[in-house]
Amino acid sequence: xxxxxxxxxxxxxxxxxxxxxxxxxxxxxxxxxxxxxxxxxxxxxxxxxxxxxxxxxxxxxxxxxxxxxxxxxxxxxxxxxxxxxxxxxxxxxxxxxxxxxxxxxxxxxxxxxxxxxxxxxxxxxxxxxxxxxxxxxxxxxxxxxxxxxxxxxxxxxxxxxxxxxxxxxxxxxxxxxxxxxxxxxxxxxxxxxxxxxxxxxxxxxxxxxxxxxxxxxxxxxxxxxxxxxxxxxxxxxxxxxxxxxxxxxxxxxxxxxxxxxxxxxxx
Amino acid sequence: xxxxxxxxxxxxxxxxxxxxxxxxxxxxxxxxxxxxxxxxxxxxxxxxxxxxxxxxxxxxxxxxxxxxxxxxxxxxxxxxxxxxxxxxxxxxxxxxxxxxxxxxxxxxxxxxxxxxxxxxxxxxxxxxxxxxxxxxxxxxxxxxxxxxxxxxxxxxxxxxxxxxxxxxxxxxxxxxxxxxxxxxxxxxxxxxxxxxxxxxxxxxxxxxxxxxxxxxxxxxxxxxxxxxxxxxxxx
Numbered sequence: 001x002x003x004x005x006x007x008x009x010x011x012x013x014x015x016x017x018x019x020x021x022x023x024x025x026x027x028x029x030x031x032x033x034x035x036x037x038x039x040x041x042x043x044x045x046x047x048x049x050x051x052x053x054x055x056x057x058x059x060x061x062x063x064x065x066x067x068x069x070x071x072x073x074x075x076x077x078x079x080x081x082x083x084x085x086x087x088x089x090x091x092x093x094x095x096x097x098x099x100x101x102x103x104x105x106x107x108x109x110x111x112x113x114x115x116x117x118x119x120x121x122x123x124x125x126x127x128x129x130x131x132x133x134x135x136x137x138x139x140x141x142x143x144x145x146x147x148x149x150x151x152x153x154x155x156x157x158x159x160x161x162x163x164x165x166x167x168x169x170x171x172x173x174x175x176x177x178x179x180x181x182x183x184x185x186x187x188x189x190x191x192x193x194x195x196x197x198x199x200x201x202x203x204x205x206x207x208x209x210x211x212x213x214x215x216x217x218x219x220x221x222x223x224x225x226x227x228x229x230x231x232x233x234x235x236x237x238x239x240x241x242x243x244x245x246x247x248x249x250x251x252x253x254x255x256x257x258x259x260x261x262x263x264x265x266x267x
Numbered sequence: 268x269x270x271x272x273x274x275x276x277x278x279x280x281x282x283x284x285x286x287x288x289x290x291x292x293x294x295x296x297x298x299x300x301x302x303x304x305x306x307x308x309x310x311x312x313x314x315x316x317x318x319x320x321x322x323x324x325x326x327x328x329x330x331x332x333x334x335x336x337x338x339x340x341x342x343x344x345x346x347x348x349x350x351x352x353x354x355x356x357x358x359x360x361x362x363x364x365x366x367x368x369x370x371x372x373x374x375x376x377x378x379x380x381x382x383x384x385x386x387x388x389x390x391x392x393x394x395x396x397x398x399x400x401x402x403x404x405x406x407x408x409x410x411x412x413x414x415x416x417x418x419x420x421x422x423x424x425x426x427x428x429x430x431x432x433x434x435x436x437x438x439x440x441x442x443x444x445x446x447x448x449x450x451x452x453x454x455x456x457x458x459x460x461x462x463x464x465x466x467x468x469x470x471x472x473x474x475x476x477x478x479x480x481x482x483x484x485x486x487x488x489x490x491x492x493x494x495x496x497x498x499x500x501x502x
Contacts, residue, residue: 057327075329075357086399128284130309134329135399137357165284168328168425170298170309173285210285210307250283250311254326258483 026195027184033195035064039188040234042178042241047158047249049166057167059249061159063190065149070159072167075137083138088131090138093122095156097145117153124157124177124206124216130170139169150193151179157206157216158242165250174246175215177206178238180231182223187231189238205235209243278316279484281326282308288321296322313482326482330356330424330454332402336393339419339452340404342383348374350383352391355424355454358401362391366405368412388414390450390458410450417448417460418467422478424455429481430474437477437487444494445469469497 026034033039043064052058055071062068078084095117099108110118121143129139141163143156154177161175181191182201196202201221207214223231274289276282288299288306295301298310299321308314312323332338332354340360344351350362364372367382383389389404390411396402406412422430431438431451442449447461447470457474461467473490480486 056329077358133398134357165311166327168310168325170328171284172300172307172309174283208285210287247283247286251281254281254482257480261480261483261489 025184026198027186027188031186033183033188035192037188039186040237042190042238043192045242045245047162047245049162049249049253055163055167057163057165057169059159059162059166061155061162063151063155063158064192065147066152066155067145067147068152068155068159069144069146070156070163071142071144072139072160072163072169073142074139074167075134075169076140078136078138084136087135089129089134089136091122091126091129091131091141092138093118093125093141093143093160095121095143095145095153097148097152101145101148117156120153120216120218121156121160125160125164125175127213127215128161128171128173128175128208129164130172133170139164148193150191150196151204153177153204153216154179154190154206158246162246162249173208173210173213174243175206176209176239176243176246177204177216178235178242179204180235180238182221182227182231187227187234189234201231203231203235205232205239207236207239209236209239274316276314278314279482280314281311281482282314282323283311284309288314288323292319294320296320298323298325324428325425327423328425330354332356332360332393332396333453334393334396336453337390337450338393338404338454339388339390339414339450339456339458340454342385342387342389345379345383345385348379350379350389352389352404354391354393354402354404354452355456356402360391360393360402360404362389362404362406366394366403366407369407369409383413388419388456388458390414390452414458417458418464418471420457420459420471420474422455422457422474424453426478426481427451427453427455429486430457430477432487437490440487440491441470441473441494444491444498445473465501469494472497 046062048060051060052071057072059070075089095114097106099105141160143160145152157177179191180189180203181199183195183199204218206216286308290305295306299306300309306321308323310323310325312325315322338354340352340354342350343353348364352360352362354360391404391406393402394405445466447459447466450458459467459470
């Protein structure tokens with residue numbers, strides 16, 4: 001007799017239990033994840049650039065249900081003045097989750113986690129920016145999580161990197177980011193909230209793909225040496241795909257108009 | 268010699284930061300950097316080759332002042348001996364009282380506010396700028412000073428070279444077709460004075476078109492067509 005699985009909806013289908021009350025596995029024996037993806041498959045990704053008029057640069061990124069809006073202002077003068085660096089620009093970053101981004105209302109005040117992620121994002125992005133070109137100025141990056149479903153810091157980096165490029169701030173390379181995790185013993189990319197909370201490992205990873213330089217590597221959980229190497233390999237492959245999408249999103253904005261004019265000919 | 272080395276894009280291609288543009292003996296121009304003999308873009312822009320020099324013309328970005336630039340700015344504050352002017356650059360600019368007008372100002376007897384007040388728009392020239400310090404301005408030349416009539420259009424500073432055109436072709440076209448007097452600040456403010464508001468609106472429309480289509484070839488012809496059509500409709 002086959003095992004009859006009954007799915008109890010806790011919250012919005014967040015945890016699935018079988019008849020014995022045990023948690024259902026997040027990945028099946030043939031390697032299909034709870035949302036139907038293969039271990040190395042990204043969620044559907046949508047990127048658009050220049051979505052805010054008031055910001056110098058902006059971008060909107062969706063990775064599955066994770067939705068991020070990023071805005072960049074500057075380079076602009078720093079107040080109070082003593083915070084400015086005399087030889088390079090100061091990068092200020094605010095990662096923030098909207099109160100409605102999670103199931104139970106999140107207080108809009110910056111939490112400890114958000115303060116930490118702001119620092120992590122700043123460090124992951126500032127290495128790509130040519131800061132020396134704008135001494136004693138500030139570049140402000142705002143990353144707003146509209147809906148959170150795992151990998152928000154990685155999606156935040158992807159969005160912020162696009163917004164920086166859109167603002168015309170000189171950068172060595174775009175920064176692409178993707179999380180790799182371990183779920184039920186399998187290494188998987190682009191974790192959802194469910195996989196992040198119930199899995200064994202979460203490893204956010206960001207790199208300047210064209211330069212092959214890593215700008216963010218965190219590891220929450222335990223991986224063996226071999227697993228770690230495999231996880232990094234998977235992250236690099238995932239970052240490549242995201243990097244290509246970022247390039248495409250930046251170019252598309254200008255190419256659609258060009259095509260419509262040139263396609264229309266001289267009429 | 269240069270021709271044998273690989274080039275990955277052609278003129279007018281849109282490139283993004285980090286994109287490998289060419290390898291070898293080429294020289295990096297604006298918004299291009301060289302690393303291990305390879306040339307990369309550092310901005311979103313359009314690729315332009317010029318006799319072995321690789322340039323990327325940016326499609327967005329801040330206004331960086333250069334000495335000699337004609338700019339249009341707004342007076343935002345007045346200190347004891349200078350005006351603070353917003354010229355849309357990362358730093359505010361200073362216009363010293365001694366540079367404020369052709370006629371020298373007597374600081375002991377006259378109030379600085381008599382000449383320019385907060386909120387006034389000025390046409391000025393950049394006389395000094397070191398990256399870490401505030402730029403300073405002068406109004407001590409003919410044609411510089413307070414703006415008292417006409418209208419001002421704001422565009423991104425990176426589109427200014429396109430608005431002026433090669434050998435001023437685009438801006439002369441707009442001037443002759445609309446009959447307006449047009450002063451283009453390098454910081455992206457454009458001052459238009461016409462016979463009537465409709466003429467100024469026509470300039471604004473042409474400018475908007477140029478900003479939107481700056482990266483598409485054959486723009487001068489399209490703008491000329493547009494201005495001619497509008498004029499025909501009017502008459």
